[in-house]
Structure formats: structure tokens, C-alpha cells
Amino acid sequence: MSLHVHKYGGTSVGDLDRIEAVADRVVRARQEGHTVAVVLSAMAGETDRLTQMGLSLSEHPFDREMDVLLSAGEQVSIALLAIALQSRGVPSRSFLGGQIKVTTDRNHQRAKIEAIETTHLRKSIEAGEVPVIAGFQGMTPEGDITTIGRGGSDTSAVAIAAALEADECRIYTDVDGVYTADPRIVDDPLLLKEVTCEEMLELASSGTKVLHERAVQYAQKYKVPVRVLSSFNDGEGTVVHSDEEENQIEDMEQPVVTGVSLTNNEAKLTVIDAPDVPGVAWKILGPCGEKGIIIDMIVQNTGREQKADFSFTVQQADYLAAMHLLEQTISELSEHAEGFVGTKVVGNEHIAKVTAVGVGMRSHANVATKMFRVLSEENINIQMISTSEIKISVVIDKQYGELAARVLANAFDLTGNIDFK
Amino acid sequence: MSLHVHKYGGTSVGDLDRIEAVADRVVRARQEGHTVAVVLSAMAGETDRLTQMGLSLSEHPFDREMDVLLSAGEQVSIALLAIALQSRGVPSRSFLGGQIKVTTDRNHQRAKIEAIETTHLRKSIEAGEVPVIAGFQGMTPEGDITTIGRGGSDTSAVAIAAALEADECRIYTDVDGVYTADPRIVDDPLLLKEVTCEEMLELASSGTKVLHERAVQYAQKYKVPVRVLSSFNDGEGTVVHSDEEENQIEDMEQPVVTGVSLTNNEAKLTVIDAPDVPGVAWKILGPCGEKGIIIDMIVQNTGREQKADFSFTVQQADYLAAMHLLEQTISELSEHAEGFVGTKVVGNEHIAKVTAVGVGMRSHANVATKMFRVLSEENINIQMISTSEIKISVVIDKQYGELAARVLANAFDLTGNIDFK
Numbered sequence: 001m002s003l004h005v006h007k008y009g010g011t012s013v014g015d016l017d018r019i020e021a022v023a024d025r026v027v028r029a030r031q032e033g034h035t036v037a038v039v040l041s042a043m044a045g046e047t048d049r050l051t052q053m054g055l056s057l058s059e060h061p062f063d064r065e066m067d068v069l070l071s072a073g074e075q076v077s078i079a080l081l082a083i084a085l086q087s088r089g090v091p092s093r094s095f096l097g098g099q100i101k102v103t104t105d106r107n108h109q110r111a112k113i114e115a116i117e118t119t120h121l122r123k124s125i126e127a128g129e130v131p132v133i134a135g136f137q138g139m140t141p142e143g144d145i146t147t148i149g150r151g152g153s154d155t156s157a158v159a160i161a162a163a164l165e166a167d168e169c170r171i172y173t174d175v176d177g178v179y180t181a182d183p184r185i186v187d188d189p190l191l192l193k194e195v196t197c198e199e200m201l202e203l204a205s206s207g208t209k210v211l212h213e214r215a216v217q218y219a220q221k222y223k224v225p226v227r228v229l230s231s232f233n234d235g236e237g238t239v240v241h242s243d244e245e246e247n248q249i250e251d252m253e254q255p256v257v258t259g260v261s262l263t264n265n266e267a268k269l270t271v272i273d274a275p276d277v278p279g280v281a282w283k284i285l286g287p288c289g290e291k292g293i294i295i296d297m298i299v300q301n302t303g304r305e306q307k308a309d310f311s312f313t314v315q316q317a318d319y320l321a322a323m324h325l326l327e328q329t330i331s332e333l334s335e336h337a338e339g340f341v342g343t344k345v346v347g348n349e350h351i352a353k354v355t356a357v358g359v360g361m362r363s364h365a366n367v368a369t370k371m372f373r374v375l376s377e378e379n380i381n382i383q384m385i386s387t388s389e390i391k392i393s394v395v396i397d398k399q400y401g402e403l404a405a406r407v408l409a410n411a412f413d414l415t416g417n418i419d420f421k
Numbered sequence: 422m423s424l425h426v427h428k429y430g431g432t433s434v435g436d437l438d439r440i441e442a443v444a445d446r447v448v449r450a451r452q453e454g455h456t457v458a459v460v461l462s463a464m465a466g467e468t469d470r471l472t473q474m475g476l477s478l479s480e481h482p483f484d485r486e487m488d489v490l491l492s493a494g495e496q497v498s499i500a501l502l503a504i505a506l507q508s509r510g511v512p513s514r515s516f517l518g519g520q521i522k523v524t525t526d527r528n529h530q531r532a533k534i535e536a537i538e539t540t541h542l543r544k545s546i547e548a549g550e551v552p553v554i555a556g557f558q559g560m561t562p563e564g565d566i567t568t569i570g571r572g573g574s575d576t577s578a579v580a581i582a583a584a585l586e587a588d589e590c591r592i593y594t595d596v597d598g599v600y601t602a603d604p605r606i607v608d609d610p611l612l613l614k615e616v617t618c619e620e621m622l623e624l625a626s627s628g629t630k631v632l633h634e635r636a637v638q639y640a641q642k643y644k645v646p647v648r649v650l651s652s653f654n655d656g657e658g659t660v661v662h663s664d665e666e667e668n669q670i671e672d673m674e675q676p677v678v679t680g681v682s683l684t685n686n687e688a689k690l691t692v693i694d695a696p697d698v699p700g701v702a703w704k705i706l707g708p709c710g711e712k713g714i715i716i717d718m719i720v721q722n723t724g725r726e727q728k729a730d731f732s733f734t735v736q737q738a739d740y741l742a743a744m745h746l747l748e749q750t751i752s753e754l755s756e757h758a759e760g761f762v763g764t765k766v767v768g769n770e771h772i773a774k775v776t777a778v779g780v781g782m783r784s785h786a787n788v789a790t791k792m793f794r795v796l797s798e799e800n801i802n803i804q805m806i807s808t809s810e811i812k813i814s815v816v817i818d819k820q821y822g823e824l825a826a827r828v829l830a831n832a833f834d835l836t837g838n839i840d841f842k
Contacts, residue, residue: 016477050497056437057501058508065507068515069500072493076471079490080478086486087479094489099564143520 002167003035003125007135007157010044011174012231013077022231023084025172026130030090035125037164039135039157040081042073063108067137067147071097074134074153082132091129095120097146098139100131102156104146111138111146113155116163125164133160154215162222169224171211172231177238178203178210180414181260185402188415192258194239199258202357202391216240256367257412258358262405266296267319267349268311268384268395269326275339276308285312287329293318297353297386297393306339311384313395316349323347351383352401355393356408368392374411380404423588424456424546428556428578431465432595433652434498443652444505446593447551451511456546458585460556460578461502463494484529488558488568492518495555495574503553512550516541518567519560521552523577525567532559532567534576537584546585554581575636583643590645592632593652598659599624599631601835602681606823609836613679615660620679623778623812637661677788678833679779683826687717688740688770689732689805689816690747696760697729706733708750714739718774718807718814727760732805734816737770744768772804773822776814777829789813795832801825 006026013019022038029036041047050069054061078094085092101117124131135153138146148155154171161169178200181189195203197220200211210228219226220242229237274280281300288295293314300310314322326345334340361367371392375382380403384395396404409415427447434440443459450457462468471490475482499515506513521541525532545552556574559567569576575592582590599621602610616624618641621632631649640647641663650658695701702721709716714735721731735743747766755761782788792813796803801824805816817825830836 016474019478053437053497053501054504057440057505061504062507065500065503065513065515068503068517069497072496072500075493075496076474076490079486079493080474082486082489083475083482084478086483092486094486096489096566145517 001033001035003037003164004029005037005039005157005161005164005166005169006172007039007153007170008041008172008231009153009174010041010047012172013040013042013081014044016080018231019077019080019084022081022172023088023090025231026085027088027090030130036130037121037125037160037166038081038130038132039153039160040074040077040132041135041153042070043077046073046076064144067108067145070147071134071137071145074136078132078134085130085132091127093124093129093131095124095131095133097134097137097156098143100133100160102138102159103141104138104148106140106142106144106146108144108146110149111140113138113148113159116159118163121160121164149214152212152214154212155218158215158218158222158224158226161224161226162218167225169219169226170237171215171226171228173210173228174230174232175210175228176230176233176235177228178240178259180258180412181405181409182262185262185405186260186409186415187406189409190414191235192238193236194241195258196359197240197242198390199357199359200240202355202388203259203261211240256358256361257356257414259356260405260408260412260414261355261357262401263353263355264398264401265316266313266351266353266395267316267322267347268313268351269319269322269345269347270309270311271326271330272309272344272346273307274310274343275337276306277339280308281310283333284310284326284329287325288314288322291321291325293322293325297384297395299384299386313351313353313384319347319349348383350398351395352398352404353393353395354401354404354408355391356412357391359390361390361392370411371408374407375404378403378407422454422456424458424585425450426458426460426578426582426585426587426590427593428460428574428590429462429593429652430574430595431462431468433593434461434463434502435465437501439652440498440501440505443502443593444509444511446652447506448509448511451551457551458542458546458581458587459502459551459553460574460581461495461498461553462556462574463491464498467494467497485565488529488566491568492555492558492566495557499553499555503551506551506553512548513553514545514550515553515555516545517555518558518577519564521554521581523559523580524562525559525569527561527563527565527567529565529567531570532561534559534569534580537580539584542581542585570635573633573635575633576639579636579639579643579645579647582647583639583645588646590640590647591658592636592647592649594631594649595651595653596631596649597651597654597656598649599661599680601679601833602826602830603683606683606826607681607830607836608827610830611835612656613659614657615662616679617780618661618663619811620778620780621661623776623809624680624682632661677779677782678777678835680777681826681829681833681835682776682778683822684774684776685819685822686737687734687772687774687816688737688743688768689734689772690740690743690766690768691730691732692747692751693730693765693767694728695731695764696758697727698760701729702731704754705731705747705750708746709735709743712742712746714743714746718805718816720805720807734772734774734805740768740770769804771819772816773819773825774814774816775822775825775829776812777833778812780811782811782813791832792829795828796825799824799828 082092082094103115104111135156179189226240296313298312503513503515522538524536556577600610647661717734719733
């Protein structure tokens with residue numbers, strides 16, 4: 001008998017009818033012979049509603065109290081599902097994060113899970129119950145409630161599956177699985193039968209947020225077999241597997257590019273004519289890091305006599321702050337170091353980032369050139385390029401973002417009616 | 422410096438503006454030199470909303486899960502008040518029932534508080550914080566969430582005040598204090614400056630629900646000075662004191678009757694021609710008790726040859742069930758005991774119960790006769806009479822209930838513009 005951890009997100013438990021549907025699905029899984037433990041998010045909209053209430057009382061509410069506030073959302077959904085299961089004759093018991101000892105560090109609002117005690121959970125499972133566990137929340141060693149950041153229920157589910165040594169962690173969501181491209185942009189993208197954790201990480205950080213990034217990291221680290229599937233439709237979904245070795249041979253037969261993603265919420269800053277001496281990148285970008293501005297792509301180009309240009313991207317929300325900070329930094333630097341005289345900053349908010357991802361790229365050298373050729377055939381100019389072992393990202397003009405995603409998806413055979421199952 | 426426990430009910434924290442007003446009131450109390458700990462209910466309507474969700478998923482939801490569900494309500498309100506206080510520069514910290522170790526028995530939905538550990542609370546108070554505590558909830562020794570029944574936040578507040586040995590437990594509510602009669606029925610009733618716990622108990626069980634009954638019992642048992650006052654208006658409210666000895670002399674000067682209350686939600690059942698032998702009341706009423714039907718007034722009358730009539734009142738909601746049960750019981754009894762042949766049951770849903778309460782009654786014999794005279798002057802027929810040391814209740818025709826309350830309030834000088842302060 002296999003042990004499955006099911007995770008249902010906010011949309012899947014968005015109202016009472018959907019909670020009933022989740023209960024029915026759990027009943028079916030038990031009828032099919034699985035032992036099931038469930039991890040839930042708050043009902044859709046609830047976390048936002050609670051956050052808004054907190055923010056309307058204080059511009060900067062204390063993180064500890066926000067955690068007390070927000071964790072009430074999951075508390076409601078787990079009790080409701082436990083009730084729905086009980087009314088179907090399925091023994092069930094709800095557990096808060098603190099009750100099963102999901103112990104975290106003291107970083108409220110973005111806590112890290114440090115340990116999960118499985119005594120209570122195993123006891124509940126052995127008693128034939130379906131434990132229904134609040135995702136997203138934990139407790140400090142002192143007994144304070146913590147939350148592990150937005151989307152954290154995915155992470156909770158994978159961590160609990162790891163702790164229980166579950167056979168599979170099933171992430172039920174509002175899409176059928178992981179696609180080769182965003183169905184809202186690219187017509188008829190393919191549903192992937194499987195994807196590696198590494199690929200998922202690149203896809204997640206490139207805007208395809210099917211699965212929370214930290215959850216994928218946990219899955220990779222603790223070798224938890226994860227499956228992403230729809231809570232509304234039937235289907236096998238997408239298996240996210242951590243072990244690349246096992247799939248090495250299969251990889252060769254798989255498409256080289258697994259997916260294409262598009263990000264529209266970044267902005268680009270370029271520092272022109274910075275002195276090309278050691279420590280410049282640190283001097284210029286250090287203050288941004290200190291202010292918590294997250295920098296995504298960084299590209300530096302040298303060549304001209306002792307001058308360097310370098311560009312980087314930030315979240316659009318941070319664009320103005322980053323620009324202001326950068327101007328200030330450079331003005332201060334130019335007072336002390338001659339090399340910075342003439343250095344200036346330009347920015348561009350109207351960019352899109354298009355990324356092609358695939359573990360197969362490792363053994364296929366021509367992906368980048370093919371990508372560039374396809375874009376050039378559409379007269380799309382590339383502003384920045386950044387590559388890793390398994391992905392290539394390009395920054396282009398915002399207005400061509402969707403076109404680029406579409407033509408790349410076609411070029412890499414990521415669309416069509418091919419049935420991957 | 423005096424330590425005050427403030428308790429705010431659902432209406433007082435009904436929306437964000439009201440939570441801000443509560444925060445302002447706590448700030449003022451601190452400015453006046455008080456140390457304050459706060460106990461809160463859920464925002465008005467929240468407990469009902471959560472209950473409805475639970476009931477819509479199951480006709481008989483498990484009590485354990487209902488407690489998990491309902492306790493989320495207070496969790497939200499305490500976090501919000503802590504945030505509102507912090508934004509006013511007042512250090513504050515929220516505490517769930519389980520976090521300050523409000524240990525209860527395992528009777529979910531109607532748990533009894535067994536112990537309160539004050540270590541965390543005292544530490545928070547000593548650190549200069551305002552602890553904001555979730556009322557209504559506790560935890561079993563095993564770590565399961567419990568609730569202590571509707572209106573239980575009053576009880577939580579008094580119990581916490583007792584545990585902290587607070588100087589006063591201030592129950593902030595939506596009325597100015599305890600009145601001599603219900604202002605919705607009797608014009609211009611008087612606000613009582615003080616009232617004994619005993620009187621409060623009689624008033625509470627007779628329909629004037631300013632303060633939850635169990636809270637009064639706790640106040641009496643643990644000698645907690647309680648004050649009931651408005652969270653919307655200023656004013657001294659009503660002191661509920663536990664110690665009658667101290668006020669013995671004052672009592673003599675106080676009005677004999679402290680208050681008049683009216684209950685409209687009961688129904689009367691009368692068993693006619695029951696055999697007048699030992700054990701009859703138990704045989705007839707036993708099954709009702711076993712089914713959890715709460716019996717309020719019981720009056721028995723004998724006189725005719727070996728036959729007795731007796732009447733009792735139940736909650737209107739239990740009327741049909743009680744009637745059915747009684748008919749069944751008597752039919753079974755009549756098969757085995759000859760005395761029950763001819764015994765029958767009649768009922769009346771259209772009754773009102775009017776009660777006069779006052780510790781002064783002990784030393785004044787003429788209250789009952791005055792009450793009967795006043796009612797007879799209005800041609801109001803009395804169906805049942807029940808007395809205790811400090812109260813007299815009569816059951817009358819429902820349509821005369823409000824009239825009776827009014828004329829009695831006038832007769833006992835419970836109205837007018839006299840300022841009791």
C-alpha cells in the first residue's frame with residue numbers, strides 16, 4: 001500500500017463545493033488502495049483578505065502578528081476538509097503546523113522548516129485516519145506561530161512527504177501539470193510527462209510558477225517524487241523527479257528543450273562607462289543588495305579602453321528605487337574615484353525575458369544558435385543574453401515577448417497534439 | 422499600579438474601525454496608569470459564519486474539528502489588535518489559548534478550564550507589553566484545541582484575571598452596564614452601580630445576558646472584581662462583586678428588587694394526574710435529562726387524592742422533542758404501573774417568564790405579594806410560580822410579558838431619572 005501526500009492549493013479549496021470535491025477525491029484515492037495525508041492552503045482570497053486587514057491597521061505590521069493572522073486561513077480550511085471527510089465516513093483529523101511540530105527558525109513571514117516530528121502523523125495514519133495538515137505554517141521552538149512565505153504550502157507538502165517517506169507527493173493545482181510553455185501565450189503547448197527538478201527550478205525562476213521554487217529544492221534535496229496535477233480534471237499530470245542519473249538514457253530521447261517561459265515583470269538597468277577595475281560590480285551593486293533589491297540577470301561586457309558597461313535586471317516594482325540608488329551610488333563614487341567620472345545609468349522598463357530550459361541542452365550545443373536564428377528571423381533584437389548549463393535567457397523588447405515565446409515553442413517542437421502520455 | 426484585564430466582545434471588535442477604537446481605549450488606560458491585559462472575542466458574525474460553513478459540510482460535524490474551525494476567529498482578532506497597538510507605539514503580543522496554556526478538559530465545544538499557566542503572560546507584562554489573548558479557546562493536555570462554549574470569552578477573561586490576580590476584570594460590551602430591566606421593553610430603566618454575583622446569576626438565567634453565566638460563577642468562586650461597561654460610551658458601568666458580607670450594610674439601603682427580567686423563549690409542559698408516589702418526578706423527567714433537554718422551572722402541586730399535576734418549562738427549541746418524549750414515557754409507564762393510567766400531558770408554547778431579582782428580598786417578605794398584586798391589578802393571570810432566596814419568577818401568558826415587566830419595573834422603582842452614581 002502506497003502512502004501519498006496530497007496538496008491542494010487555495011483555488012482547489014476556494015469554496016465549500018470545492019472542499020466537497022477534494023473530499024471526494026481523497027475518498028477515491030483511498031478506494032484505489034492509497035493511504036492519504038493531505039496538506040492544504042487557505043481558501044482562495046483568504047490570505048489576501050487577512051493581509052489587507054493587517055496592512056490597514058499598520059503600514060509595517062510586525063511579522064510575528066502577521067503570522068498569527070495569516071495562519072488562521074489554513075486553520076479554517078483544514079477543519080472544513082476534516083469535517084467533509086468525516087461526513088463521508090472517512091476518519092480524519094486536522095493538524096496545525098505547531099501540532100505536528102513543524103519546527104521552523106524565527107524568521108517570521110519567511111521562516112525555514114528545520115524539523116518535522118512525525119509521531120502524531122504516523123499515529124493518525126496507523127489509526128486509519130486521513131490527517132489534514134495546515135500548510136504554510138510552522139512554530140518556533142518557543143511556540144510562536146510562523147509562516148514560511150507565500151506559496152509555502154507546496155514546500156510544506158514536500159517537506160511532510162519527505163518526513164513521512166511518502167511514495168509520492170501529489171500537488172493538486174488549477175492546471176493539468178507542467179507545460180512546455182504558458183498556455184495563455186503559446187497555442188497548444190504540450191503537457192510534459194516528466195521534468196527534472198533542475199528544469200523546474202529554471203522554469204519557476206523564469207516565470208512559470210506551477211510549483212513553488214523552494215518546494216522543488218526540497219524535492220531535489222530529499223529525493224521526494226512529486227507529481228503536479230489538476231484538482232479539477234483527471235489525468236496523470238507531470239512527474240517532477242529529482243534523480244537525473246536514472247533518467248540519463250531517457251533524456252537523450254527527450255526533446256532538447258523542455259519548455260519556454262516568458263517574464264514580463266522585470267526592468268533593465270545599464271551602467272555605462274564604469275571603470276574596468278576589480279571590485280566595480282560590488283561597489284555598484286552592493287547598495288542594491290543591502291536594500292533587499294533582488295537582482296536577476298547580470299551581464300557585463302568589456303572591450304573598450306578600461307571602460308565597462310554592465311546591465312542587470314530587477315523586479316519592475318524595484319525599478320525606480322534601484323535607479324535612484326544607483327544614481328546616488330555613482331555620484332558618491334565619482335567624488336572619490338576619478339574612474340567613475342562620466343559613468344552613467346540608463347534604464348528600460350519595457351523589456352521581456354524569454355527563457356528556454358532543458359537538461360538536454362548539456363549535450364546539444366546548437367540550442368543557443370537556433371534560438372538566436374529564430375528570433376532574428378522575426379527581426380527581434382536581443383538586448384541581453386544569459387546562459388546556464390540547462391537554460392538560455394534573452395532580454396528583448398517587451399512588445400515582442402509573446403511573439404518570441406510562440407515562435408520558440410514552435411521551433412523547439414513544444415506544441416502540437418502529440419500525446420506525451 | 423493596578424492590573425486590569427479588559428475583555429472586548431464581538432461587537433466591540435466588529436470591524437477595523439472598532440479595533441482601532443479598542444486600541445485607543447487601551448492606550449488611554451495605560452496613560453491613566455493601568456497595566457492592561459486584553460482578552461478578545463472573534464469579530465462579530467465571524468463565529469456564526471464559520472459555524473455555518475462547518476454545518477453545511479456535515480449535519481453533525483465532529484466537535485474537535487468545529488473547535489479548530491471556530492478558534493480561528495479569535496486568532497484573527499487578537500493579531501489585528503496587537504498590530505493596531507504596535508502601530509500606536511505600544512508593545513504588544515498576541516497569545517492563543519494554547520500558547521498561555523489555558524488547559525481545559527476534553528469536552529470539545531463546551532470545555533471547562535482546568536488551569537491557566539501565567540508564566541508567559543507575566544513575562545509579557547513585565548516586559549511592558551500588552552498581552553492580547555484569544556478568549557473562548559483552550560487546549561487539552563494532548564495539545565488539541567478546545568472552545569469553552571458560546572459567550573465563553575467572558576469566562577476566559579474572568580479566569581485569566583483570577584490567574585493573574587488582577588485588580589479588576591473589565592468586561593467591555595455594547596451596553597452601558599447592568600440595568601434594572603431590559604431597555605428594549607421597559608422605558609428608562611436604571612443603570613445599576615453595583616450588583617452581586619448571585620443577582621447576576623439570577624438575571625442571566627432569566628434572560629438578561631449581559632454577562633455569561635459561567636463568567637459570573639468564576640467571578641464568585643475566585644473573588645474577581647468584575648466591571649461591566651460600554652466599549653462605545655464612557656461611564657463607570659456596573660460593578661459585579663462577589664463578596665456579599667462586605668456589602669451587607671449597603672444592601673439594606675439598596676432597593677429590595679435589583680432588576681426585572683423577561684424571558685420569551687421557553688415553553689411549558691404539564692403532566693396531569695400523575696400518581697402521587699415517590700420517584701414519579703424522576704421517572705417522568707429522567708428521559709428528558711438523558712436527551713440533554715434542559716429543564717428550567719419545575720412546579721409540583723398535590724392535593725387531590727393520590728394524584729399530582731406538575732409543570733415544567735423547557736427551551737422553546739426543545740418543546741416538541743420534550744412533548745414527544747413525555748408522551749412516550751407516560752405510555753410506557755402506564756403499561757407497567759396502574760397509577761399512570763389516565764395520566765396525560767398538555768403543553769403551552771405561548772408563555773413568558775417574568776423574574777424579579779434582588780438580594781434584599783431575603784429580608785423583605787412582601788416582595789412576592791406585591792408582585793402578585795401588581796400583576797392582578799393588570800388582570801394578568803399567573804400560571805406558575807417559582808421562588809428562590811433572591812428571586813421570584815412567574816409564568817404568564819406570552820402576550821402580557823412586556824406589560825408585566827413594565828408594571829413591575831415601575832412598582833419596584835426600577836425606572837426614572839434617579840442617578841445611581
